[in-house]
Amino acid sequence: QKEVEQNSGPLSVPEGAIASLNCTYSDRGSQSFFWYRQYSGKSPELIMFIYSNGDKEDGRFTAQLNKASQYVSLLIRDSQPSDSATYLCAVNMDYGGATNKLIFGTGTLLAVQP
Amino acid sequence: DGGITQSPKYLFRKEGQNVTLSCEQNLNHDAMYWYRQDPGQGLRLIYYSQIVNDFQKGDIAEGYSVSREKKESFPLTVTSAQKNPTAFYLCASSISSGRIVDNEQFFGPGTRLTVL
Numbered sequence: 506q507k508e509v510e511q512n513s514g515p516l517s518v519p520e521g522a523i524a525s526l527n528c529t530y531s532d533r534g535s536q537s538f539f540w541y542r543q544y545s546g547k548s549p550e551l552i553m554f555i556y557s558n559g560d561k562e563d564g565r566f567t568a569q570l571n572k573a574s575q576y577v578s579l580l581i582r583d584s585q586p587s588d589s590a591t592y593l594c595a596v597n598m599d600y601g602g603a604t605n606k607l608i609f610g611t612g613t614l615l616a617v618q619p
Numbered sequence: 620d621g622g623i624t625q626s627p628k629y630l631f632r633k634e635g636q637n638v639t640l641s642c643e644q645n646l647n648h649d650a651m652y653w654y655r656q657d658p659g660q661g662l663r664l665i666y667y668s669q670i671v672n673d674f675q676k677g678d679i680a681e682g683y684s685v686s687r688e689k690k691e692s693f694p695l696t697v698t699s700a701q702k703n704p705t706a707f708y709l710c711a712s713s714i715s716s717g718r719i720v721d722n723e724q725f726f727g728p729g730t731r732l733t734v735l
Contacts (some may be wrong), residue, residue, distance in 0.1 A: 513659070515730055537722045539723060541726075546724040547728070547729070548709055548727060548728050548729045549709070549726050550726070551723055553724050591663065593662070605650055605713045605714075605715060605722045605724065606652075606667065607722070609654075609661040609662040609663075609723060611659070611660055611661040613711075619662075
């Protein structure tokens, strides 16, 4: 069974702090990794994707990938109350490239306290 | 505006009825997907289609059916065989180039189905 695992949280951080969200995956051959933000009652919104080992930065967001450890993380700097949402990690485990099927984790609920 | 639309936003169904959820995209994406989300759970893949007139079952296809007669449209029918259909249904689309840089999926606003 191919799996993506996340801590369900809630992860509570004070406003202005760094929030660190983590995700592990089971298939060592996975090639591309995505972070989605989902506000309550809304659909997921893509924040970042990464497919090379190392860090990828976009504004206040940094995605980190370590394929050897099968671990991907999302850092949110200067956290704001508007960042409070569920963050979904998704992994493309079809390394044959035949499909764009994603396997989603159950998400981590982030609460940024004013 | 390019995007994905789903209708209706809310849908109520009596037990034993079939209902069809609409999904339309004008992004010129080849691939389309249907997911189901239950409270506290991640997204589970119901069906996906990479090209017109072709589709494949996902992880939880039982009790559902789809069609892909046009590139822009991928309707989902929830049949009476689906034992627990109350959920949030999400449609997504993506480019289907085979390149990993094109793997990202974009979601519609969702349809919340409630069985009465």
